[in-house]
Amino acid sequence: MSYTTQMDAARKGIVTDHMKRVAEKESVGVESLMADIAAGQTIIPANVHHTSIDPEGVGRGLRTKVNVNLGISKDCQDVEAEMDKVRSALAMKAEGIMDLSCFGKTQEFRARLVQESTAMIGTVPIYDAVGFLEKDLKDISVDEFFRVVEQHIADGVDFLTIHAGLNRKTAEQVEKDERLTRVVSRGGSLLFSWMKLNDAENPFYEHYDRLLELCEKHDVTLSLGDGCRPGSIHDATDAAQIQETIVLGELTKRAWERNVQVMIEGPGHMALNEIEANVLIAKKLCHGAPFYVLGPLVTDVAPGYDHITAAIGGAIAAGAGADFLCYVTPAEHLRLPSLDDMKEGIVATRIAAHAGDIAKNVPNAREWDNAMSKARADLDWPKQFELAMDPVRPMEYRESSKPEHEDTCSMCGKMCAVRNMNRVMAGEDLNLDD
Template identity: 50%
Template sequence: MNVTQMYRARQGEITPAMETVARSEQLEPEFVRSEVARGRMVITANINHKNLIPMGIGLNARCKINANIGNSKLSSGCKEELEKLDMAIRYGADTVMDLSTGEDINTIRQAIIDHSTVPIGTVPMYQAVEEIEDPLDLSGRKILDVIEQQARQGVDYMTVHCGILRQHIPMAMDRTTGIVSRGGSLMAQWMQRHEKENPIYEHYDELLEICQKYDVTLSLGDSLRPGCLADASDKAQLSELAILGELCKRAWEKDVQVMIEGPGHVPIDQIEYNVKKQMELCHEAPFYVLGPLVTDIAPGYDHITGAIGGALAAYYGVSMLCYVTPKEHLGLPNAEDVRNGIIAFKIAAHSANIARRFPGVRDRDDEMSKARFSFDWEKQFSLALDPERARQYRMESMPEELRNDCTTHHCSMCGPKFCSMNISHQIMDTAQNQ
């Protein structure tokens, strides 16, 4: 039985999920249906994720952001991961990926799905490897069993490393940082040792049958994404991308929704090329990128280097940005890292959405400008991406006697004497009285 949004769209049906997306994006429901039918928009909505609020990801929708959470063998448990989930949703993550690789993976994931109103993604390869003693004992059957188990739980989209083939491995051997995808490196090692083809690629039709049954959106993983600027846009990356384009068409033939994952670390002058190449090879399927990071020398600040690249990528047509936290390359992020990463990438996506002139996107900015000029501090806080941080900085910077006074017509930057907006009000008042 095929229950996917794509199948229903191709039957001419406008589903409740499509209607929800149309309202949130200020689009016509029929346009949303047509975009889903052609594969240019996905609605990541597993039929078993009961409390989900559907949202659309695609070229003609606002750019979305994803926040990664998940425990590891060394850190975090269910309580901490739910705190991260709450933090992610509170500050505006459109989707959340559970990348847990530690203990109680099934329990943590079920708790996350049950608590989340936004789509949840996973990388099934991580659990498949976690459940066996030796990663080299992995099999296609084991991966498919884990995928079906996660699909039954209600996972909305899954990253699958099915585009990396044996022929690609030699292409990555001269790279500066080799294969930086965790799933990609494990798959490459498995193919090398067993001298066999990628088992997920070999069992791809069975994978599509699972997706049809639960409406799982495939996020075709970029196992050979560049892990540094020196490796960007190389033969390995682009060869895998071509395979992802072929797998995308095969999925569409079965009415399975698809996103394509992309880099990674990319110099600013190569971002537009990467986006256009993906559109060409992958038929304008939604492009979901990590960052991209535009420099390699900012550990501790990679949420900024990623947001710079993300803003450009989104402007050129990327559909969703995977956030990067300040802990990237350094450690497992905590709740505060999640907050900083989300805000940085919300800024990136929103900036691109403004430049691409999506309906209503700039309304909030215009309201903020009016609130600033009228010294309506409470309105400014409410409109801010991070209201608590805005209020905190305002209070901390004011003299103690004015710390809780939100009626002043100045901040601590200029004070009452040099506030340009206050002076502008005086100029305008004088002009009106002349």
């Protein structure tokens, strides 16, 4: 029996190789995984042309996944530097990579990325449209927008961020709302501008069936973008954001009718006490489709440290049911992230994702922490490094300040609580004298 997409296969009772691999990674039953894919609660983004992919599942009951943004721009066109980031991101176990390239040899970079990456690849085709077509935004036609989408699909991209929910009605709401930061989504702002300049409807909303046909044919997942995501805590949970989410819910159901996999993108900047409600609202309005968030950043006053503000929000979002976290680096709002910025962002976001998994009782999440606790209780330093999310930094810290006694650290020395409890419980003398 043939199938078009992972959702189509699941609905026909076909267990694909991708499903088997995801079930193995997640320690879940393949039958329950297949049921969630059929219902749209879980996705496996995997373009048929991305042959190097090691597929990941995103959705209900699975580990919270982490995405890394990178790509070339007019000010930073070093393809090799971005490929170094790709390799580091894969080594640091990022499950997704979004290529946000918007200038220069974007197709060349995208082709290399898809060829080398075992992680799922996402793009925002409208970023590429102006440079690819070498035309002013106002002069790009609907067919030309779709030509760029078709190129990204043919290149093997697994999920496409398309801001189809920012239609004319939603755009009118943006103009009514007293937003401090208006539209901060790059893709959303480009579409908003195109609509205003041409007095026209969003082409991806108006011609949504055309988009679905392409996605169905190549098993490309739609990541329905949040053009109205809040760019400040002031703008969170306003009418424009909710209006767009309602539209995304309608578009989700239309995609499912064509067996096209969908995830929903969410905020953004948001006060800590609003995050859980936003996750629940998005899940409700979008019928339980997987939810993909940027942060959320819980304060606006920490530039240079936004990997921390985002990790705080990301942990709460993941614990409340978000399925996919887009990393944020210390360079957010300031510059293109360096390799070191990227590493800091990945670790911070992986911490947030894992904290959320513990809260959600994802299989094997707590077991990892319990194994680390056992290694600490045993003062087993090699095992602690082996289990560490990032083994390199703790090893460097340990080596940089060696203690007099191997069963201690240089902070506590012989007063180490773990060392002394182990000795007392074993009936040994403490001998705390220097």
